[in-house]
Amino acid sequence: MKPDMSVEIAGIRLRNPVMTASGTFGYGEEFAGYVDLEKIGAIITKGLSLKPRAGNPTPRIVETPGGMLNAIGLQNVGIDAFIAKKAPFLRTIDTPVIVNLFGNTLEEYGELASRLDQVPEVAGIEVNISCPNVKHGGIVFGTEPQAAYEVVELVRGATIKPVIVKLSPNVTDIVAMARACADAGADALSLINTLTGMAIDLQKHRPVLANITGGLSGPAIKPVALRMVWQVARAVKLPLIGIGGIMSATDALEFMLAGATAVQVGTANFLDPAAAETIAVGMERYLADNGIADVKGLIGALEA
Ligand SMILES: Cc1cc2nc3c(=O)[nH]c(=O)nc-3n(C[C@H](O)[C@H](O)[C@H](O)COP(=O)(O)O)c2cc1C
Numbered sequence: 001m002k003p004d005m006s007v008e009i010a011g012i013r014l015r016n017p018v019m020t021a022s023g024t025f026g027y028g029e030e031f032a033g034y035v036d037l038e039k040i041g042a043i044i045t046k047g048l049s050l051k052p053r054a055g056n057p058t059p060r061i062v063e064t065p066g067g068m069l070n071a072i073g074l075q076n077v078g079i080d081a082f083i084a085k086k087a088p089f090l091r092t093i094d095t096p097v098i099v100n101l102f103g104n105t106l107e108e109y110g111e112l113a114s115r116l117d118q119v120p121e122v123a124g125i126e127v128n129i130s131c132p133n134v135k136h137g138g139i140v141f142g143t144e145p146q147a148a149y150e151v152v153e154l155v156r157g158a159t160i161k162p163v164i165v166k167l168s169p170n171v172t173d174i175v176a177m178a179r180a181c182a183d184a185g186a187d188a189l190s191l192i193n194t195l196t197g198m199a200i201d202l203q204k205h206r207p208v209l210a211n212i213t214g215g216l217s218g219p220a221i222k223p224v225a226l227r228m229v230w231q232v233a234r235a236v237k238l239p240l241i242g243i244g245g246i247m248s249a250t251d252a253l254e255f256m257l258a259g260a261t262a263v264q265v266g267t268a269n270f271l272d273p274a275a276a277e278t279i280a281v282g283m284e285r286y287l288a289d290n291g292i293a294d295v296k297g298l299i300g301a302l303e304a
Pocket of ligand 1: 268
């Protein structure tokens with residue numbers, strides 16, 4: 001008997017719980033030759049801003065033990081080019097597309113959400129709140145519960161599409177952030193984004209990244225991500241999407257036990273562009289081998 005692999009996140013039905021993480025899978029089309037896009041649960045596109053952005057100077061990626069640091073600087077095509085050039089391809093595939101967005105002010109978040117509200121191929125919005133609010137002294141929306149509340153409330157009011165808020169791990173109290181987003185009307189939460197880190201070149205006595213610091217991702221962050229998903233799952237009722245160092249079906253299944261309804265695969269796409277599909281197949285095999293009829297039965301099933 002084939003296990004039921006489908007899950008639902010904020011009204012978006014996924015054929016399986018495995019999505020691709022923002023910034024690691026382009027706009028989907030780039031990966032079409034390497035992976036069957038109709039075998040993965042959903043595609044999350046690269047973080048989108050109102051205006052195109054060139055990103056940071058290079059070097060902006062470096063490998064570290066068990067992970068990588070990136071300081072891409074949110075390079076993207078901007079919303080006009082996304083709608084004109086990227087959305088038409090996404091219309092042709094039978095897989096939900098969730099658009100990740102960010103702004104440098106509250107108003108930018110609101111404008112992006114209301115423009116995407118008009119784009120039929122967008123199944124939902126993922127709000128990246130790990131950005132500095134330039135109007136308010138650079139304080140990051142994602143590290144202050146009140147700032148997060150305001151941005152989520154604004155986005156919630158600007159679209160009828162499902163709103164997923166992506167949490168930053170660079171906080172002392174992840175549960176306080178999750179509660180603020182839930183109170184402001186988020187439909188789901190995804191966690192975690194990258195952890196701030198740095199790498200040093202001893203020969204040059206210089207930082208490796210031109211930006212000095214970057215975001216750590218990959219297997220090194222998985223234990224932190226699992227812990228945060230587990231804590232948030234016990235504190236808020238919203239569906240959660242687990243992210244952080246998921247390289248295998250085993251990793252993905254662990255996140256579901258911790259309380260995630262779905263997962264996102266990021267850094268693994270750089271090692272194997274078909275990673276998300278392979279992970280979904282491996283999860284299904286685990287269920288079949290263990291006589292589990294429905295993947296939803298694993299959500300939050302950790303015995304602790
Ligand atoms: C090169 C790169 C670019 C990323 N760009 C974005 C982005 O634009 N928006 C965003 O919310 N997260 C971005 N992320 C974070 C990932 O979506 C993900 O949250 C993080 O990498 C942890 O998952 P992983 O360990 O599976 O990579 C980026 C990560 C990497 C490695």
